[in-house]
Each structure stands twice: as C-alpha cells, then as structure tokens.
Amino acid sequence: MQHYNMNLNLKVWRQKNNQTKGEFKLYRVENISSEMSFLEMFDVLNEKLITTGEDPVAFDHDCREGICGMCSMYINGKPHGPWQANTTCQLHMRAFKDGDTIVVEPWRANAFPVIKDLTVDRSAFDRIIQAGGYVSVNTGNAVDGNSLPINKDKADAAFAAAMCIGCGACVAACKNSSAMLFMSAKVSHLALLPQGEPERHSRVINMIAQMDKEGFGACTNTGACEATCPKEISLSNIARLNKEYLGASLVADK
C-alpha cells in the first residue's frame, strides 16, 4: 500500500447550539497522511483551531472502531462517507486525494436535533427501545442455555439483524427521515428467536407507535438506508417488520 500526504479544504457545519442557526465554515488542513482515519484528520483540525484560539468542532465518537455507533458525520452527501459498509471512524484518508474539498454536516432529521456542530441528539432511538425492544425476563428467570436449541440459520439471521449499532445513518440517508431500518433490525432480531415470541405482537405495535411519536417520517421504500448502513442491515428486515405489524394489528384488538 502506497502512502501519501495531502492538503484538503473542509467545509464544516458549525452551530453553537440548538437555539442558534448554523452555517458552513471553510478550513484548510495540511500534510494529512493517507494512513490517518477521518476522525484523526479532524483531530488535526481541532488542534489547529485550539492553538489559534477558535472553538474546536464538536463531534461524537468513542470506540473509533466501528462498533459503538457514536460517530455520525454526513460526508460529501453521504452518512459515514464514501466507503461501503463503513462508519465515519473507520473511514481512512486514503479515500481522498490532494486538493479535495470535503463537505461535512451533522445528521439532519427533526427527530435528531443538533446539540452542537456535528453532534446530534439521538435519544429518540433509546425511547423506541423502551417501547418494547427487549425480552421481558428478569435476572434469575432463565433456564439452561442449551435447553432451547435454535436453528442455526435463524440464529444467524437474528444475529445479522442484531448487529445494528444504532448510529442513525439510515435516518440521515432517508429523504423522509424514516427510522424503519433501525426499527426493523430490532424487531427482526427478536422476532426470529423463540425468546421473542411471547411479546411479538405488543412489541412491534408499541415500537411503531413510539417511532411515530418521535417524528420520524414514513418509509417509501427508496432503499437509501440499506445502501448507507455500516452494518449492512438488509431491507428484507423492513419487509419482515411490515409483516409482523400486519399480523399484530390483526390480533391486536384484545
């Protein structure tokens, strides 16, 4: 792998808080190594801003290895940037070349208000989980783990859905700001497993109700969410969600 250095122009969204209006600001960073991660490039920018007495750019991040779901930059019109199946923190500078201009914005959705600059409030996702994204089993209730054999294909499919990191890129990518891919990942994870069966109907109904309350938009099947999802959560989960919802609605009038 050939390494190189580059100079870049950054157009970054700055917004003091959710009370104020934001705007783009231009910055230049120099001598960026192709081996750096995208966030390390932002570290360089922030160090520069701190020494010149400017306010550094606020952005969310923690694990920097693609698993916590905290990082959330909308880069050149795409959540998490140009690479497939990738988070912002895993994007590396070899994706860019000398002289590039990179536009960086926060997730934009009514349900995700901006806190500052590139940081948004995604607590709506937690409230959706509170509405039913769990199995009601208290500590100590469990039987032996192997007393419940689960078909491997089903277990694998449940795992594939459970890989969702709750980043919200699907919402940011969607022109309607729909949270259906996120929702469907959780509903599928639990619907595919026998443990999820007892609460199957109430779960999907309550979670959808909460999603609507949070102000996420409707799903019009454009598939932008799947294309941008860092964990490749499949659209087929949305189909399953719809089926679950329909099934649940039919039996819901208890």
Add this chain to the structure above:
Amino acid sequence: MLESKIPAGKLEDKWNDYKGHCKLVNPANKRKLEVIVVGTGLAGASAAASLGEMGYKVKAFCFQDSPRRAHSIAAQGGINAAKNYQNDGDSVFRLFYDTIKGGDYRAREGNVHRLAEVSTSIIDQCVAQGVPFAREYGGLLSNRSFGGTQVQRTFYAAGQTGQQLLIGAYQALERQVALGNVTMYARHEMLEVVKVDGKARGIIARDLVGGKLERHFGHAVLLCTGGYGNVFYLSTNAMGSNVTAAWKAHKAGAYFANPCFTQIHPTCIPVSGDHQSKLTLMSESLRNDGRIWVPKKQGDNRKSTDIPEEERDYYLERRYPAFGNLVPRDVASRAAKERCDAGFGVGTSKQAVYLDFAAAIQRYGKGEVSKRNLGNVSAEEITQLGKDVVKEKYGNLFDMYEKITGENPYEVAMRIYPAVHYTMGGLWVDYELMTNVKGLYALGEANFSDHGANRLGASALMQGLADGYFVIPYTLGNYLADEIYAKALETSHPAFEEAEKKVSDRINTLMNIKGKQSVESFHKRLGKIIWDKCGMARNKEGLETAIKEVQALKKEFWSDVRIPGEINSYNPELDKAGRVADFIELGELMCIDALTRNESCGGHFREEYQTEDGEALRDDENFMFVSAWELKGEHQWELHKEELKYEVIKPSARNYK
C-alpha cells in the same frame, strides 16, 4: 483494617452460605431506597437493570449519548463460562484454577471461585434475553478456546460478543426505564462522591450538554466506570474511557489497588504514525487459528508470502510447546517485544510480528471438502472454501484490519504488535464489592478484584456481568438492610453544597489557566512516559525518572493548559481536561506501585526480576499481597497490604511450556 470479608467455610460453600445468610430488604422498603449506578457498560447496565427489577429506585449515569455505547460494546472475542458443554473436562474448579493461575497468584481465591460459580448463570440469562450467541448446526451453543486454557469454554457472537451482551443488558435496562424503576442520565459525568458521616450518600454530576452541575442523592453509590487503560494515551480502549470516577472515589478516601497491574494485549494493529489516536485490537480468538511468527533472519525485508516455511520462526510454538500460540497475554506480549527488540520485527516500523492464517485456511478448506464430500477439487477451490470458513468465524475482524491498514489479511499475513488493553488494578473492594468507604461500591473493570496480575481472555465480560447480575443484587441488600431508616437527604444538605463547590472551583481553575498547550498534547506526553517506563517492561531507574517526569508534567499542565469554550455549554475539551488531569495523578501512583513491587508477576514485569530465559520471577515470600494505596496528600500515598491466603491452590511458577 483491610477487611476483605471473605466468608468462612469451605471454598465451594462460601458463596452459597453467604447468600443463605445475608440480610434482605423487604419489597416495601426497597421502593424507598435509592441507588446510584455510575456507568452503564456490562457491569453497570446489568446492575441497574437487576436492581430496578428488584424494586430499588435506581438512577443510572453514563457520559455517552446512550447506555448502548459503553466501551463494553467493543469486546470482540467472547465470554467464558464453566458449562462444560464440550465435555472436554471443564468444571467450576478448573475455571477457578485457570483464573488464579492466569492471574499469577495475585487474586483472592474466594472471589474467583464465586466468579466461576456464577459464570454458568450468565450464559443462561443472556440466552433468555435473546443474545444471539454462535450456534452449531444442531442448534446448540458453540464454544471456542482462548489463551491460558486447554478447554473450550468461550461463548461468542462472531467477533461482536461484547456488543451483543451489552445490547442484551441495555435492553433490560431500557425496560426498567420504561417501567419507571430506573432513571437514565446520559451525557452526564460523575465528578464527585458525596459523603455524609463517612458513608457515600450521593454524587455531583455534570450535564455535559448544558454544563450544569447536578446533585443526586443515593443510599448507596455503585461505580461501574470501567478501566484506566487510556492513561497510556494509546490503547484499545474507547476514546472516552477514563479514570475520573474511580479517582474521585480515591480522593474521597477509597483505596486504589494494584494500579501497576495493567494488561498489554499481544495482538493489536501496530501504530502507523504520530497522528494515531487509538489502537485497534485483533481479538485473541484469532490465536486459535492464526500462527505467530517472525523471519529467522534479522531485518528480513521480504514480503511475508515470499519467506519460505523453513526460514520462519514460530517463536511461541518453539518456546511454549504445550500452549503454543495460546499462551496467556502477558507471556505472548513479552515474547513479541523480545523478538522485535532483538531486530526480528517486520513491517515498516519493525515493531510488528506476523499473525498468519494461511495454514488455517488450507486446513479448513480441506475439512470442508471432506465434510461436504466434494471429491476432486482444485487448490484454488480449497483455498476459497477455507477462506469462507475463516470469514464466518472472524469476518468482521478481517474487515476491520483491512479498513485500517489497506491490506487484505486473507491474502497476506496480518501484522500485529502488543498494545495496552485492560487494567487489572482498580478500586479496592471487599468480597461484597464495597470499597473501604461505606456504601460506595465498585463493579466490573473499575474494581481490582478477580484477575490478579493478569486477566485471561474472555474473563472481563464474565466478571462485569457476574458483578452486575449475580453478586451485587445480594451484597447490596446486606448493606441496605441497615439503611432502611435513613431518609433520603435533601440535596441542600451541606455535604452536597461543599462537594458541588469543590467541583465548580476545580472547573473554574482549569478554565482560567488559559495557557498555550492543548489537553491532547499533555495526554500524549503522559502516555509516552508511562508506556516507555511503566509499560511492558519496567525497572527501578526508569520508574524513578517517570515519577519525576509525571510530577513535572502535572505542574506544567496546571499552569499552561489551554481549554477553549465555555463552562456552561457543550464543551468536550473541558471534559477531556478533567480526565487528563486525573490520569496524570494516577500515572504517578502507577509508577510508585510498580517501583514498590520488587518482583515480576503477570502484566507487571520488572526487568531486575526474571529467570535466565527471560520468564517473570515472582516473589511469593515477600509480595503475596494486594497493594491498596491510600491518598494522603499531593504526591503522597500510604500502602496498605492485604495478604493473600491460598487455601486450596498451591502457588507454583506458572509454566506454559
């Protein structure tokens, strides 16, 4: 005075006897008792959920935007449990024995036995929550092996075990939030313990979005705030992981135990340059299938694939034939450092060794051919079949490697090097997980209790969940049963007033320094001192220098740090400044601890104390104790020793040969 409160009786009966005799709190009283849980990783989320289910009024705190993002989410490889589903000779005793031995005989027998006992319930609980562990075709749970053991007892979910376990605990927690039993405070940072009459009665927390300080009362305070590996600046920990909560507890009187017991993980992606902000782990589970080697010739610049078999030195297999690539972490890390220091390292920096999957790919490929009865297939097809198997086992790790390095590990050997990963040291706690401050508890990586001088792989997840799901629900009741008459305090109480003032004074001082150097630059310098002199190898002279350097750095920090922005606003630089200030103080204590411990054990390798062939030389006669440090004043600590008594296991030299 250091009373570990290990119950009397036979080792295997201690925990059962304890549970049978500890005090209980009746349901009506539980509703009146408030419990503060700081941290919602595996330890905190499992504790908060379980205590909420039991009926306590719980307040939980984390600094991320959601409890689902705690550092536990990043754990890759797996979680141990003595289920013996593989019928390969595992048992509670063997897990207990392996953990004590792996910890180089510096952990308590009583605690570790309890951990092994409850390990099996953890798996059951997680399965019941819907955690999608890996399964075999028959639908039953699958296992793999990890370093330092000869049985397969590790449960896993591809390379995302921590994620799946944490999501399970997080969902249980959110369920309690929905039921009103737990109130969750995300984007909050605990900055002080409030003590009344010697007992922990609450915390001061800062709302990180608005910057406001808040007072929270609790009949007990549980710190589940993770480890302090980021004292080294570069580590595999998440960027935000820090020692602040534990350090505030230390300043409030809690002893800090074995701070120099830190773990360097052998298989991480090597540093690529000065810009590096963190290091990425390649799970130890890879050592099941990957073979570690360096060229036999020094400074060999050929590509890994161009170096023929007979010119490779599989140094772990050579030095440790019984355990081979699966020796414990401390042993594997030192062996890698030894090869690189001797000039056999690979890659541009020469600070790396190979982790090679070529043989495993062939082995699995051939296995598939016979399993599926494929008959005559080409070499390419065998390789492809083998790659598919490896992908199913480790796919996400391989992807991660490729994203960071730009190299494809299915084709060329991975380059790896040791990196800071875990901290065995932490707040001193007794058998009940209570610190020496009454009502103040520490769970998970934040305490020191179970791993001695070295932690075995897949045992941290086990310990975090054991503490939260199965230990604290009993031990906390034993304390709170006597607190039912204590009314919830008004937060206008002078103790809260005073604690809040301390916090705000400190923040004001920090902001008013208005110096020239960034927080980050101090953190980097601290990390370098600690890594160079209190890292994989330590010696007296280096440690003495390090102590002076850290003291000087502290002075410089408090006179020249520059923190932009305002106090009452979202200000990540200010948050970081507070954390780095605490890391600096901890760094000094780590070096003091390492200097005091004149022996090598586990992750603590003092160059003066080694055998002729470079193995760690323990000194059981003089150092079979836990070092519990009490803060006495600036740069001043007093050592309290908790003697370790081995009643069942006879400590011997660790031998993985």
